Amino acid sequence: MALTRNSAGNHRPTAHHADLLARGSEDLRNEDPALCFLLDREVSYQNDTLQLVAHASLAAPSVLSAAGSALANTTAEGYPGARYHPGATQFDDVERLAVERAKRVFGARYANVQPHSCSSANLTVLFALLSPGDTILSLDLDSGGHLTHGARASVTGRYFNVVHYGLDHEGYIDEDQVARLAREHRPRLVIVGASAYPRTPDYARFREISASVGAYLLADISHIAGLVAAGVHPSPIDWAHITTASTYKQLGGPRGGLILSGEDYERPGPDGMPLAKLMQRGVFPQSQGTPNPVGIAAKARALALVAQPEFTETARNIAANAAALAVALDKRGWPVLTGGTDNHMVLLDTYRRGITGAVAESALESCGILANKNRIPGDRKPALVTSGLRLGTNIAAQRGMREGDMEVCADLLDRVLGAVEPVGDRTYVLAPQDRAEIRERVAEVCRRFPTLYQDASFLV
Ligand code: DSN
Secondary structure (H helix, E strand, O other): OOOOOOOOOOOOOOOOHHHHHHHHHHHHHHHOHHHHHHHHHHHHHHHHOEEOOOOOOOOOHHHHHHHOOHHHHOOOOEEOOEEOOOOOHHHHHHHHHHHHHHHHHHOOOEEEOOOOOHHHHHHHHHHHHOOOOOEEEEEOHHHOOOHHHOOOOOHHHHHOEEEEEOEOOOOOEOHHHHHHHHHHHOOOEEEEEOOOOOOOOOHHHHHHHHHHOOOEEEEEOHHHHHHHHOOOOOOOOOOOOEEEEEOOOOOOOOOOEEEEEOOOOOOEOOOOOEHHHHHHHHHHHHHOOOOOHHHHHHHHHHHHHHOOHHHHHHHHHHHHHHHHHHHHHHHOOOOEHHHOOOOOEEEEEHHHHOOOHHHHHHHHHHOOEEOEEEOOOOOOOOOOOOOEEEEEOHHHHHOOOOHHHHHHHHHHHHHHHHHOEEEOOOEEEOOHHHHHHHHHHHHHHHHHOOOOOOOHHHHO
């Protein structure tokens, strides 16, 4: 997008973002060594830890830089060209840039870049499209759904009548059940999307089911947004009426969310207002006040990187690595749900081998490996214990690992989980010599595959 000339005319900067950031880093180092130490330690922790989580990616230094910009001081409710505060000239252009980039990256006709998270984006969509008591049809939490899809613990479960679909005996979404429940309960909204589902939903079928009962279709692609953007996973943009995404899980962006729409963006919503306008109003003023300008600047930067061929290559490796990791773990006797994966995520039923998710997560973390405990279908353990473990390959691919390197990762996981001796659901014993030996091997892998933070000179 060509930047529009701002209202201050052809203003030449007299001060520079990069100088400000350098000065800030210097001041932090000199004036607040305690905080600086913690921040330094986090950089080295991220370098020296083998992150195999599904819910994160690494933001490039330039994304972090945009997130630390002077736009932090700008308060401007509303949208570009229609703000409720003065002084938003640059922010207007930054937000327009982020919107254009989001549309381009996802092939969308409409984008709103203001949601503070994908949870906020989902709440916005639900409250914009539905009235209290309306019926939602969504995947249940234990089958891999999300809190904001109508879980009992969420406000969405209190305000709406929620009906859940589940998985078949092989762990796949049971679309026939979705169709049957839709006929039976006549939902106003069907949600397709998950926090812990390793397979590809059939978006065309979901649209057909939604259309058959006159429901809207919301696709939540939080976890798989990078694969979708890179064309490594089918896109729901033109199947769903609305698509939501988070920007940090797989897009290498800041904490934040997006609301997108494809071919349906002008379709009338419940009160006749086009969906795009309904979403604009749904974000501001209905569910959020001031947008976060630095978050939006960082989204703009991350989306520019997502458009690069290097990102497509990383996305291909994310999916290939996950498939290879699933095979390597299965070979070592670890129960892989659905027997594999189509995306970045591998789910293990660790409890089938006597280890709760809580014990697995904690033992791995003590060895320098991150993966998170996760409830699995039919789980009888509470959410802070769980019977499963969720693994992801976003950061491994960003570190340059390839399919063949997943053997090493599977070996390390197997070594920890094979050595751990559970004592109840949350505690365990791991021999100090085992831990020390594994930690050394993890450190060696991390040195071999440095993160993009290894040379942290960008912090000045
Ligand atoms: N949605 C949560 C997850 O999938 O881990 C965190 O954002």
